[in-house]
Amino acid sequence: MSQRYGQNFLIDHNIANNIIKAASLKKQDEVLEIGPGRGILTKIIQPQVKYLTTVEIDNALFLELTNYTTPNNIKNIKIINTDFLKYSVPTTKLKIISNLPYNIGTAIIQKILPLKNWTCAIFMLQKEVAKRLIARPQTKSYGYISIFASYYAECKILFNVSSKCFNPQPKVVSSVVKLTNKNQEQPESLFLELVKHSFSMRRKTILNCLASFKYLKLEKKHALQIINACNLNPLFRPDNLSFLDFLRLTNEAKKTYNLASDKA
Ligand code: SAH
Numbered sequence: 001m002s003q004r005y006g007q008n009f010l011i012d013h014n015i016a017n018n019i020i021k022a023a024s025l026k027k028q029d030e031v032l033e034i035g036p037g038r039g040i041l042t043k044i045i046q047p048q049v050k051y052l053t054t055v056e057i058d059n060a061l062f063l064e065l066t067n068y069t070t071p072n073n074i075k076n077i078k079i080i081n082t083d084f085l086k087y088s089v090p091t092t093k094l095k096i097i098s099n100l101p102y103n104i105g106t107a108i109i110q111k112i113l114p115l116k117n118w119t120c121a122i123f124m125l126q127k128e129v130a131k132r133l134i135a136r137p138q139t140k141s142y143g144y145i146s147i148f149a150s151y152y153a154e155c156k157i158l159f160n161v162s163s164k165c166f167n168p169q170p171k172v173v174s175s176v177v178k179l180t181n182k183n184q185e186q187p188e189s190l191f192l193e194l195v196k197h198s199f200s201m202r203r204k205t206i207l208n209c210l211a212s213f214k215y216l217k218l219e220k221k222h223a224l225q226i227i228n229a230c231n232l233n234p235l236f237r238p239d240n241l242s243f244l245d246f247l248r249l250t251n252e253a254k255k256t257y258n259l260a261s262d263k264a
Pocket residue numbers: 005006007008009010011034035036037038039040041055056057058061082083084085098099100101102104
């Protein structure tokens with residue numbers, strides 16, 4: 001099987017059922033499944049919901065699944081053979097379920113979370129990635145993706161899954177996470193850029209991070225004023241700041257930046 005597509009098929013039916021249970025599926029739900037593979041989750045989801053859309057990149061697996069649904073006359077499913085990262089997600093209300101392809105798990109999360117129409121998402125990920133999603137400030141796992149995720153969603157780890165539950169077995173332990181959409185407005189791109197920039201130099205002080213942020217080109221004294229106005233210690237490192245701290249910094253920086261450019 002192709003390692004290229006991060007294919008580790010779940011073979012434990014108990015785990016599969018527990019993943020699906022976490023989505024509390026209802027008859028009227030529409031569900032999107034990313035990477036159905038051999039269909040272990042697909043076959044549990046489909047009979048429980050109004051409509052299931054699955055997106056599978058691998059043509060052989062796409063055909064395998066179609067060869068199951070067509071002769072069985074299953075009508076409430078659409079199987080799409082494409083790369084999810086290139087797929088335009090329907091705008092109807094959706095629950096999302098996926099044993100995520102490990103190599104592109106975070107890219108998929110970054111594509112889904114900003115969408116308006118998902119309500120909850122159950123993902124299986126590497127345990128390390130799950131830890132980064134739910135990480136709090138002052139921890140090693142805390143970083144851009146933690147802030148990105150907590151901006152858009154409530155994130156909870158439900159349970160871990162041993163590598164023995166897959167074929168072929170991955171090298172790492174997996175975790176199942178539940179994300180619930182907070183229905184936030186889109187953040188300023190400046191906010192996410194500042195967080196990304198700061199964590200790319202996570203050992204530096206936030207004063208250095210802010211002063212070297214290329215989108216604002218602040219003088220160091222202005223960066224210091226902004227940090228002081230937010231009641232933050234300029235010697236803090238990025239991982240001392242919560243996502244609200246970063247939001248406040250962005251807003252304060254924008255004010256200063258506008259003033260400075262008004263004068264120019
Ligand atoms: N859900 C199945 C398969 C998990 S393995 C199970 O639990 O057993 C991950 C699946 O995602 C594989 O079927 C792989 O082919 C598919 N996949 C990998 N990258 C993808 C992408 N970019 N878009 C859609 N599917 C992808």
